[in-house]
Amino acid sequence: GTTRHFNFDIRLRNMTRLCHTRSMVTVNGQFPGPKTVIREGDRVVVNVVNHVQNNITIHWHGIRQFRSGWADGPAYVTQCPIQTGQSYVYSFTIVGQRGTLWWHAHHSWLRATVYGSFVILPKRGIPYPFPKPYKEVPILFGEWFNEDPEAIIAQALQTGAGPNVSEAYTINGLPGPLYNCSTKDTFKLKVKPGKAYLLRLINAALNDDLFFSIANLSVTVVETDANYVKPFDTDIILIGPGETTNVLLRTKPTSPNATFFMAARPYNTGLGTIDNTTVAGLLEYDSSSSTSRKKLPLLKPTLPAINDTAAAANFSSKLRSLASTQFPADVPRTGSFYFTVGLGTSPCPRNQTCQGPNGTKFAASINNVSFAFPSMALLQAHYLGQSKGVYAADFPRNPPFPFNYTGTPPNNTFVTNGTKVAVLPFNTTVELVMQDTSIQGAESHPLHLHGNNFYPTKDPTKDPAKFNLLDPVERNTVGVPSGGWAAIRFRADNPGVWLMHCHFDVHLSWGLRMAWVVNDGPLPSQKLLPPPSDLPKC
Numbered sequence: 228g229t230t231r232h233f234n235f236d237i238r239l240r241n242m243t244r245l246c247h248t249r250s251m252v253t254v255n256g257q258f259p260g261p262k263t264v265i266r267e268g269d270r271v272v273v274n275v276v277n278h279v280q281n282n283i284t285i286h287w288h289g290i291r292q293f294r295s296g297w298a299d300g301p302a303y304v305t306q307c308p309i310q311t312g313q314s315y316v317y318s319f320t321i322v323g324q325r326g327t328l329w330w331h332a333h334h335s336w337l338r339a340t341v342y343g344s345f346v347i348l349p350k351r352g353i354p355y356p357f358p359k360p361y362k363e364v365p366i367l368f369g370e371w372f373n374e375d376p377e378a379i380i381a382q383a384l385q386t387g388a389g390p391n392v393s394e395a396y397t398i399n400g401l402p403g404p405l406y407n408c409s410t411k412d413t414f415k416l417k418v419k420p421g422k423a424y425l426l427r428l429i430n431a432a433l434n435d436d437l438f439f440s441i442a443n444l445s446v447t448v449v450e451t452d453a454n455y456v457k458p459f460d461t462d463i464i465l466i467g468p469g470e471t472t473n474v475l476l477r478t479k480p481t482s483p484n485a486t487f488f489m490a491a492r493p494y495n496t497g498l499g500t501i502d503n504t505t506v507a508g509l510l511e512y513d514s515s516s517s518t519s520r521k522k523l524p525l526l527k528p529t530l531p532a533i534n535d536t537a538a539a540a541n542f543s544s545k546l547r548s549l550a551s552t553q554f555p556a557d558v559p560r561t562g563s564f565y566f567t568v569g570l571g572t573s574p575c576p577r578n579q580t581c582q583g584p585n586g587t588k589f590a591a592s593i594n595n596v597s598f599a600f601p602s603m604a605l606l607q608a609h610y611l612g613q614s615k616g617v618y619a620a621d622f623p624r625n626p627p628f629p630f631n632y633t634g635t636p637p638n639n640t641f642v643t644n645g646t647k648v649a650v651l652p653f654n655t656t657v658e659l660v661m662q663d664t665s666i667q668g669a670e671s672h673p674l675h676l677h678g679n680n681f682y683p684t685k686d687p688t689k690d691p692a693k694f695n696l697l698d699p700v701e702r703n704t705v706g707v708p709s710g711g712w713a714a715i716r717f718r719a720d721n722p723g724v725w726l727m728h729c730h731f732d733v734h735l736s737w738g739l740r741m742a743w744v745v746n747d748g749p750l751p752s753q754k755l756l757p758p759p760s761d762l763p764k765c
């Protein structure tokens with residue numbers, strides 16, 4: 228492989244959307260951030276220099292970081308944040324991965340503006356398992372906030388209320404013509420007739436699952452989370468925050484005299500406030516004569532209703548691995564982990580009025596543990612063998628109430644706070660069964676695991692007891708469906724400390740997160756590498 232160098236300068240930049248200007252944290256002044264294209268086998272070296280007042284880290288979402296957990300990025304898990312005026316070099320090698328991934332800030336809510344695509348091309352001479360596309364186009368869904376996202380979450384954590392929602396969704400940073408004062412900020416995809424385009428879809432929105440569709444065209448899904456799937460055609464894509472999906476779009480053989488909307492809007496079944504607006508972009512056929520462009524009819528796609536769980540489940544159930552040779556099929560000797568994931572509350576501190584449910588504060592948890600970040604990085608404590616006072620190794624394997632396979636268990640009441648981890652011997656096969664719990668209406672939770680891919684083995688549309696052990700797709704994020712179940716398996720063959728969390732930033736901030744500590748194996752090639760000398764200090 229080649230070594231690829233990148234410079235990420237974290238700096239402020241004024242951006243205007245919806246006639247509203249604000250100063251935002253960016254990488255190299257770009258929004259979305261720079262597109263990064265590399266190849267499988269490459270070594271990636273990114274020098275991140277922090278020129279802003281905010282502390283920051285960068286996470287390479289979906290990159291396995293084999294033995295290089297120091298470069299993974301979640302604040303207080305694998306590193307302390309990069310402080311003002313400081314820099315840190317993220318250095319890692321891409322082993323056995325190709326496809327669409329992305330990078331984003333992993334501290335507070337900075338990822339609202341600090342994110343970009345991370346495209347790994349196959350090794351030279353290795354083709355895609357589908358016809359070579361004429362062009363490849365990253366499509367990043369995001370959210371636009373008129374206010375500072377870090378101030379929004381800080382205020383919500385203070386009052387206990389739900390945070391203010393975004394003003395708009397965006398496609399490649401642009402809200403599109405369905406918002407006020409926004410027509411000029413519309414993403415346009417110019418296409419030629421009779422060609423195949425590979426759209427690399429990335430959901431970088433903070434807090435919303437999205438339905439996406441293009442008027443008058445169906446697409447073929449070929450990849451999710453940088454793993455090939457058995458191709459299938461669909462009009463509707465469901466994409467959760469953190470997830471990536473590659474689709475092939477074949478344009479009509481002759482230019483139809485029309486302009487087509489592509490649009491995305493949320494899928495949500497909770498009762499909380501959300502941004503229920505629609506982002507649209509345009510698909511425009513190149514036509515030789517500009518006169519034929521006049522008075523074109525505008526075609527809009529049909530998107531499912533906001534709470535259409537059947538449409539969501541239908542999409543998820545179609546994802547099947549193209550090959551699953553590495554599937555850890557052995558039944559775990561140590562038994563399964565059973566986690567409840569969902570929203571709860573924590574008591575209101577004395578002398579304060581809280582604005583969460585019934586005067587409490589919103590919290591979120593796994594097995595009723597709301598994860599508290601330590602004051603130093605977990606990975607450092609683990610590496611130095613100094614976990615005392617930093618974390619406890621007693622993350623509960625089971626929920627605090629009996630697990631119920633048929634329905635939603637009782638509402639979570641008060642959660643407990645703690646910095647608890649689950650410790651895994653090297654090479655353990657883990658089976659993890661997760662059930663969605665809820666207050667205020669069930670919501671889906673896009674559960675993301677760092678440093679490891681896993682295989683969702685349970686099909687939420689089928690008998691709850693049935694597991695797909697034949698061709699589950701390999702992923703880094705799985706939606707635990709609203710009021711439902713997900714089960715995953717992974718092999719703990721990557722020594723380090725790996726965060727697992729809901730990729731809705733509001734749930735992450737409320738504590739829906741935990742960490743797996745994977746111990747070193749016996750061989751030198753199975754050990755975590757030593758930390759880089761410029762690792763930030765807390």
Ligand code: C2O
Pocket residue numbers: 286288301331333469675677726728730
């Ligand atoms: Cu894309 Cu821990 O996140």
